[in-house]
Amino acid sequence: MFGHRNISVMDRRLLLLLLLMMEQNALCQQQQTCTKSVVNSCSDCIKSGPFCAWCQKLNFTKPGEQEAVRCDTKDQLKQKGCDAEKIISPVNSHNINKDDRLSTSFDRQEPVQMRPQKISLQLRPGLPETFRVSFKRVEGYPVDLYYLMDLSYSMKDDLQNIKELGNDLFAALKRITRHAQIGFGAFVDKTVLPYTNTNKEKLAKPCDENDQQCQAAFGYRHVLSMTSEEREFEKEVKAQFISGNLDSPEGSLDAMMQAAVCGDKIGWRNSSTRLIVLTTDAGFHMAGDGKLAGILEPNDEQCHMENDLYVKSSEMDYPSVGQLAAALEKHNIQPIFAVTQNVETVYKELSKIIPKSEVGVLSSDSSNVVQLIQRAYNSLSSKVTVTHDSLPDNVRVVYTPICSNPGPAGDSRGVCNNVPEAETIYFDVTVTVDSCIENTSFTISPLGIKDTLTVTLSTNCKCPCENLEDKAHQLCSHKGSIICGICNCNAGFIGQFCECSIGDKDESSLRASCQRNNGTECEGRGDCVCGRCQCHNTESGSSIYGEFCECDNDHCEKFQNKQCGGNGDCKCGTCDCYSGFEGSACQCRKSDEACRTSDNTVCYGRGNCVCNRCVCKEGYQPPLCKTCLGCPDPCQTKLNCIECLAFGTGPFEKNCSTECKNTIVKKVDQFTLSTKECQQKDSEGCWIKFKLDQLVGEDNYTAEYLEQRECPEPPNVALIIGGSVVGVALIGILVLMLLKALLYMKDLKEFKKFENEKKKSKWAKADNPLFKSATTNVANPTFTGE
Structure with a gap:
């Protein structure tokens, strides 16, 4: 009875949704319009809008009418006399290329949880196409849980409890699925200052001196690959000891990134729900923090594990939150943050950025971690979120969930909440292409699930009638062929029916002479015949005129839903107001009462009074143009x-x-x-x-x-010259006297120095022993000695 009531509620909701869609579709049908710009062919028409159609009926246009008349909505073309079979309006089409059935339970083969798996869409620009995707969680789907633990010193008591909770953890996983595996990893922080004490002894034993069981400092270590053996898990966890570091934030993002990208080392299975349980009591370092340690190389999101140790910890910066979120989504990993209450707010903010993640509060000793993981898994698995990877340019996707607890429809993802296991839910996916594009594709998938849907896109921007027929068709004066109902003239001929021979003139130059300021040919309201515009007539019978068909008397500004306010005539798009009225729509009676100033002038003569308001000249300020801003002094x-x-x-x-x-x-x-x-x-x-x-x-x-100007007195030339000569002479004499005084002072100083030296000298009074006086010997040559 309870199940039947649920089905009835679901049926009522589906019926209501169907009625709303039908009502919306009917409304869209009423609002179908075709807004044309430049239309010279059937393809131009198809590209103009999703509801534009082309009439290929021969002789559909009247003489002098432009071929753009063939482009309009289907209803308008039928009203103009175009047969339904002659109307071309390409529609969307889609083809399901792969549609394997959904699996009911896990049977060791590759299960199918989403269908279809491949679809091809051929879309017309601007016309949305909707297809349905179904999803059902497989009963007993395998679960891979990687337990990533903070082994900083503050987690000492928590580690002891984890060593004793191995059996409970496996028991909880087996209640979820028979195909459960568990792995274990540990992290602290980068082993560089200022995160870790780099003293040799402290690196070897970063814990308290009295704590004998302490392992050396490390960044991230993979301890145990995925295993279904309880004893192996208990053995490896019991062999772990606490470590330590200096600051409070830890390197948890480093550890999660390596656990996500090193899939072969962690042991993630291809077909499994992948969970990372992060237990910590501290915040986390992120991109940019590495600069404190002189680490400038950004995280490259690659695996750098050797001997189960992250070897680039001291060389590469922490990953950013965006990098980590992208890596987790790419590898279908769902994180569960089991954290203490002091950092709950921090990780809840992180969870908002990482899709498919949960936050739970640990007790002080982590004794409630098993219950926390079980609640988080149930929350993650019961919420189905379908989204896409990067979309091609000019492509839009909107998801509409069809389930008992849908989230809001959106252009980035569709969400169904509280989905029971083995219940099939649906998402309507609406794809719109805004312009013609090359063949491309994108992928749709549920977050955290391996299943994908590949959507291949192409656009329908050409008319099937664009094939050449008789090259000398009678309608084209035997000088051209018919393409989609209009003439394609042979070389040397132009015109609606190829009736004009261009001779030696260039066709492009003739057509250019029908364009005003290089704009649309004849403003889109006439035909260029041999270089001159032949204007069309409007349906109301009023004429289009002007050299370039730029004028008509039907499109002037309106006031109170009346053209030119009923107080003027429309001439070439501009209102010609009757006497006594003014304004762009002749909406004002002529009056300058509000523009009068205190001296009975109008806008102080610095502006014009239009619709009883001053329109000031440049620089002068409203309301009455009295003051001027920016005017020179x-x-x-x-x-x-x-x-x-x-x-x-x-x-x-x-x-x-x-x-x-x-x-x-x-x-x-x-x-x-x-x-x-x-x-x-x-x-x-x-x-x-x-x-x-x-x-x-x-x-x-x-x-x-004032008649008297204050002018400076003229200079006395004689006085200036005389004063200059006397001044120069005096300066010269003073300079000479100064030089003479300086020389005299110098000589006097030298003389005094000489006198002082002279007084200090001592003269010897004894004879020089080496000195011999001169002697004279006189000999008489005649003296005989007698």
Whole structure:
């Protein structure tokens, strides 16, 4: 009875959804329009909009009508007399290439949880196409759980409990599925400063000195690959000991990234629900934090495991949250953050960024971790989220979930909540291509599930009628062929029916002469015949005219739903107002009451009164154009005029009356807007004092000035020359006297030095022992000695 009631509720919901879709479809049918721009062929028409159709009926257009008339909605074309079989309007089509049935239970083969698996879509730009995807969780689907534990010193008590909870953990997994496997990994942080003490002894034993069982510091270590053996898990976990580091945040993102990308080492199975259970009591380091340790190389999202150890921990920065989220989604891994209450808020914010993740609060000693994992798994597995990978350009996808607890429809994913195991749910996937594209594809898949749907896309942008027929068709004056109902002229001929011979003239130059400012040929409202526009007539009978068919009298601005407000005539798109009315839509009665100023002028002569509001000239400010922002200082701009009018000098001396016609140099008895006192230096260097009174109008002033200018006295040339000569002579004498004094002082100093040295000298009074006096011997040669 309970099951039958659920089915009835589901049926009612599906019926209501169907009715809403039918109502929406009917509304869309009523709103079908074809907005054309430049249409010269059937393909141009098809690309103009999803509801544009082309009539290929011969002689459908009237003489002088442009072929663009063939492009419109189906209903409009039928009303214009086009037979239904002659209307071309490509539609969407899809073909299911692979559609294996959903599996009921896991039987050691590759299970199928989503169908179809491959689909091809051929879409018309702008026209959405909807197909249905079904999903059913397989009973007993395998589960791979990788237990990733923080082994920093603060987790000492938690490690002891995990060693004793192995049996309970396996028992909980077996209640979920008979095909459960479990692995184990541990992390602390990068073994560099400032995260870890790099002292040799501290690296070997980073724990408290009294703690004997302590393993050396490490970043991330893979301990146990996926196994279904309880004893093996217990053995490896019991062999683990606590480690340590310096700061509070840990390298958990490093560990999760390696556990995700090193699939062959972790032992992830191809067909399994993959879970990473992260237990920690601290926050996490992320991209950019590595700069504190001089680590600048970004994380490359690759596996760097050697001997079960992450070897690039000290060389590569932490991954960003976005990198980790992309890696987990790519490898269909769902994280469960089992954290203490002090960091619950941090990991809940992280969970918002990582799809298909859960956060649970650990007790102080992690004794509730088994119950936490079981609740998190049930929450993850009961929520089915279907999304896509990167979409091609100009492609939009919207998901509409069809289940008992649907999430909101969206353009990025579809969500069904609280889905029981083995219940089939559905998603309507609507794909829209905005423009013609090359053949491309994208993938749709449920988050955390291996199953995928490959969608191959192509666009339908050509008409099937674009094939050449008789090259000398009678309708084309025997000078062209018929393509989709219109003439394709042979070389040398142009025109709707190939009736114009271009001779030696270039066809492109003839067509260019029918384009205004290189725009649309004849503004899209006429035919270019031999270089001249032949304008069409509108359905209402009013004429289109102008050299380029740019004018008509039906499209002027409206006021109160009346063209030109009913107070004027429409002429070439512009309202020609009746007497007494003005405005772009003749919506205002002529009046300047609100534009009158206190001196009974209109906008102070600096603007025009349009629809009872001042439209000011550049610089002058509304509402009455009284003040001017950004205008130059009148004291400077009027200086030359004051100088020439009052003193007959200055740059305007020769053409003063012409340049200064808006300036009156005399006192007048009339209303002034403002008075400004000025003091400026004229072209002769004299100071002129004057007062400016701004009058009504633009750049209109009267001036009062002082007749006496303050001019500097002329220089005394004789005095200057005489003073210069005397000054130079005096300076020369002073310089010579100074040099003489310096030389005298120097000589005096040297003389005193000489005198001092002379007084210090001691002269010897004894004879020089080496000195011998001269002797003289006289011999008489005649002396005989007698």
